[in-house]
Amino acid sequence: MTAALEISGLVKTYQSLFGKPRVALDKLDMVVERGEIHGFLGPNGSGKSTALKTLLGLLRPDAGHMRILGEPVPRALPRVAPRVGAIVEAPAFFGNFSGYKTLSILAKAGGVPKDRIGIVLDQVGLAGRAEDEVKTYSLGMRQRLAVASALLKDPELLILDEPNNGLDPAGIREMRDLLREQADRGMTIVISSHILAEIQQVCDSVTIISRGRRVGAGPVAQVLAANDQGTYRVRVDNHREAARLLSEAGAQVTLGADHIIVHDLADPAWISRALGVNDFWVRELSPVAQLEDAFLSLTGGGPRRGQLRPVDNSEWPADPPPVPQGDVIEQGQAS
Amino acid sequence: MTALLSAEWTRLFSRRVTVVTLVLIGLLLAVLTFGFTLTRSTPTPDEIRLADERAASAAEIYDRNVEQCERVQSGLDNPQSGQTFPRGCDYGPRPTRDSMLDYGFSFHRQWPELYYTAAIVLAVAGFVLGASFVGVEWSSGGMLSLLLWAPRRTSVLGAKLVAVCSGVTLISIAYLMVWTLAFLAVAAGNGSVSSLTGGDVVSMLLTGIRVILLAVAGTALGFAIASMGRHTSAALGVGIAYLVVYELGALILFGLIGTDYSEKYRLSSYVSAWLTKSYTFEADVAACAGRGCVPAAGFSGSWQQGGLVITVVVAVVLAAAFAAMHRRDAPR
Secondary structure, X not given: OOOOEEEEEEEEEEOOOOOOOEXXXXXXXXXXXXXXXXXXXXXXXXXXXXXXXXXXXXXXXXXXXXXXXOEEXXXXXXXXXXXXXXXXXXXXOOOOOEHHHHHHHHHHHHOOOOXXXXXXXXXXXXXXXXXXEHHHOOHHHHHHHHHHHXXXXXXXXXXXXXXXXXXXXXXXXXXXXXXXXXXXXXXXXXXXXXOHHHHHHHOOEEEEEEOOXXXXXXXXXXXXXXXXXXXXXXXXXXXXXXXXXXHHOOOEEEEOOOOEEEEOOOOOHHHHHHHHOOOOOEEEEEEOOOHXXXXXXXXXXXXXXXXXXXXXXXXXXXXXXXXXXXXXXXXXOOO | OHHHHHHHHHHHHHOHHHHHHHHHXXXXXXXXXXXXXXXXXXXXXXXXXXXXXXXXXXXXXXXXXXXXXHHHHOOOOOOOOOOEOOHHHOOOOOOOHHHHOOOOOOHHHHHHHHHHHHHHHHHHHHHHHHHHHHHHHHHHOHHHHHHHHOOOHHHHHHHHHHHHHHHHHHHHHHHHHHHHHHHHHHHHHOOOOOOOOHHHHHXXXXXXXXXXXXXXXXXXXXXXXXXXXXXXXXXXXXXXXXXXXXXXXXXXXXXXXXXXXHHHHOXXXXXXXXXXXXXXXXXXXXXXXXXXXXXXXXXXXXXXXHHHHHHHHHHHHHHHHHHHHHHOOOOO
């Protein structure tokens, strides 16, 4: 079976009348297999939205190959669009239209049966406010409406740019459950988000990009393992005394409420030995792998004292490996 | 395309700016009609008698002027020094009782002006509606959302254009019908309806069609400029700049440097020709010869020429808008 989404060597340069051209995507590669929930990550300005917009035909690529559900795009986009639901950037709605009217106009434009409107409003928890004007909605409710509009077509591929924007904790959990439910039904979902803990919980695989290039990709567990920082959680009786011992033995230690975090350690067996010889018996020794660490490591985006880094300014990564081909666009021949 | 068109129709008539425009046009109609009803009265027999006397006196002067002009132009008489005559000895319509009853509303006499007023109102309303219909979609990000549903850009823009133009056509037809009926009702009060002939009715119908087509042209123009500028204010800015900088400013400049026939460079001249069926472009300087002074070699624009110029302008701007839609990126 072909992948749900394939991007290979995608190049997009923003031309400027007076300024320098800016390369937004530099031979970007990405593959999303069918039926998985895929996280699309990258710092601000790394090219995530540009990649999604190019994929969906809103921007014209300068070079590269793209396929959605096996169809080459942008050529086959009119054919494949009814099978793809998407929200890109902040959702835009007319304030004086009701939620129902907003969706009914989209349904009419896309030839979607009217009964889908009630179903998706119910799915995103807006059924009770369907007849209210959108201008009375909170940011989170508008976000739910945007997700509802993307689900309206009952798509095979769902692309969501920051779907948790403005959602409260309960809303985030509901969204997670909704996406998992859709994935269980066979829908492929691509989520672009900055909430890395959420991505780690809900996604099966991720693609991490920086400066318009892929710098990491694969199943979440694999990406975490590949970027293991040698950080371990240790639970032991009298953990304060144990932390002092490990620290005196040369380890970098952070003291938690009921545990110890040991950093930059090559071999976890060293902890067992160091504590065992002093009659401390380890109850838990587990790696602490966070997607955030992997993300910052791959994008070179760790925090720097006294500096704000509003946009991606990491070093250029090496040339990425090739991936399967789709629609062929030669450099300078954007259609 | 049909599904898109249907969706755009729903969107057009659900939008607040459409409703506000309809209300404003309706209010204008009500105010004008009410004003005529209040301020115009049925002429009394004395007023009619006075108008007859004035008309007879004015017609006498008119006939004398025409006769003198024709005699000079045909070489039978010599002109007095610097005497100026209109081209073709056209002194305008001959004065009648109706034209002297300026204190009594006459539908028969005034319907063309009423239709020309309607044309301006509808063309401006169409321009704003057309500009807003696509401009706000671009500036709010609605166009981006729509393109995710319908990736064929030309179809999307085409459906929007057809929706707003057909919407304005319907609004214009309804507006003209109500406008005509309202003034006929006012005219019925002072008894001036009975003077309408079959020819007048046909003329009103043809003028009405030209008014509606002008409103559609204004709509398409506003739509195209806002689509290229991706904002409603782009069209409004270009429209105001054209009127102030070009129609007024450039013509003052033409006058200062003594350019003849400068009116032929104004779109408003062709709009006038389209509405009034003819427009005469005359040089500023009259040529004085043995047959008196007559405006130097003028020429007339017909309604067909006016229509052609308007069509070409609208077609060129629309083509540019569709080309921009096809070629440019569609960011927010």
